Amino acid sequence: MCDTVNHKILLQNLNNYSVRGILFDWLNSYLSGRKQFTTVNTCDSEIITINCGVTQGSVLGPLLFLISVNDICNAAPEAKIKLFADDTNVFIRCKNKDLVVKQANQCISDLNCWLANKLSINIDRTCYTVFEIGRTDKDIKINLAGTELKRVTSCKYLGVLIDEELKWVDKIDYVYNKVVKYIGIFYKLRNILPATVLQTIYFAFVHPHILYGTEMYGSASISHLDKLSKLNNKLLRILQRRDLCIRTDELYKNITLYRLPNCMLCRY
Numbered sequence: 001m002c003d004t005v006n007h008k009i010l011l012q013n014l015n016n017y018s019v020r021g022i023l024f025d026w027l028n029s030y031l032s033g034r035k036q037f038t039t040v041n042t043c044d045s046e047i048i049t050i051n052c053g054v055t056q057g058s059v060l061g062p063l064l065f066l067i068s069v070n071d072i073c074n075a076a077p078e079a080k081i082k083l084f085a086d087d088t089n090v091f092i093r094c095k096n097k098d099l100v101v102k103q104a105n106q107c108i109s110d111l112n113c114w115l116a117n118k119l120s121i122n123i124d125r126t127c128y129t130v131f132e133i134g135r136t137d138k139d140i141k142i143n144l145a146g147t148e149l150k151r152v153t154s155c156k157y158l159g160v161l162i163d164e165e166l167k168w169v170d171k172i173d174y175v176y177n178k179v180v181k182y183i184g185i186f187y188k189l190r191n192i193l194p195a196t197v198l199q200t201i202y203f204a205f206v207h208p209h210i211l212y213g214t215e216m217y218g219s220a221s222i223s224h225l226d227k228l229s230k231l232n233n234k235l236l237r238i239l240q241r242r243d244l245c246i247r248t249d250e251l252y253k254n255i256t257l258y259r260l261p262n263c264m265l266c267r268y
Helices: 007-016 021-031 060-075 097-115 169-179 182-189 195-205 207-211 222-240 248-254
Strands: 080-084 087-091 154-157 160-163 257-259 265-267
Touching: 007 021, 007 060, 021 060, 060 080, 060 097, 087 097, 160 169, 169 207, 169 222, 182 195, 182 222, 195 207, 195 222, 222 248
Parallel strands: none
Antiparallel strands: 080 087, 154 160, 257 265
16 A cells, blocks of 8 residues: 555645645655666666655655555544554444444445545455344445455454454464464473573563453453463473473462463463
């Protein structure tokens, strides 16, 4: 999306944010008249002028992109729009199914019009999830420019998988699959590295996966969290060279951990 930022609209936004005078002229010069070409081995492509986009890999690139899309909320004021870089999430809440479908389709249409002269929506990566109490209605359909969007049972939001029933099963499975691969690695390392180094490795590669998002998925049922808790206990036993006779509480005391409700973990 950074490649399609409209320079004229970006400069208008900068002016609206009180970026004027010498600084505005400098940014205008920075964006104007840029050229690029591609080199493969010893062959150079034709030099072309860049008429849109911000320079990727530059310090100013991310900031200018955020400024260009920061007013997207004005396109659909009835919805809650959350931005994280080029990842946009729209939240619509309503008690009536027909009304929420109408609002969702209208919101998508408004956003598509707003983006028409700035950026483009990747339809293949655009989907929606319905959070509904009780029975989940399968008749809901959301369209974008005549194309029906894909409905998914779970979606990733800021690195956390949220399922439509809020049971957090997909998130727990995702964390489990990330962590389980370290069992074999830790078995090999425990007889080579000292305990302090093993603890550092645990906090660097395992603990962040378990800790991230526990405020949400930590509320899942104990039956869903059980396999992740047991996996973590196994990893701690491997690193501390402990057998199954040792109480689980002892594992967490030795590695300065305490257990949150539903057996989840957090570091002091």
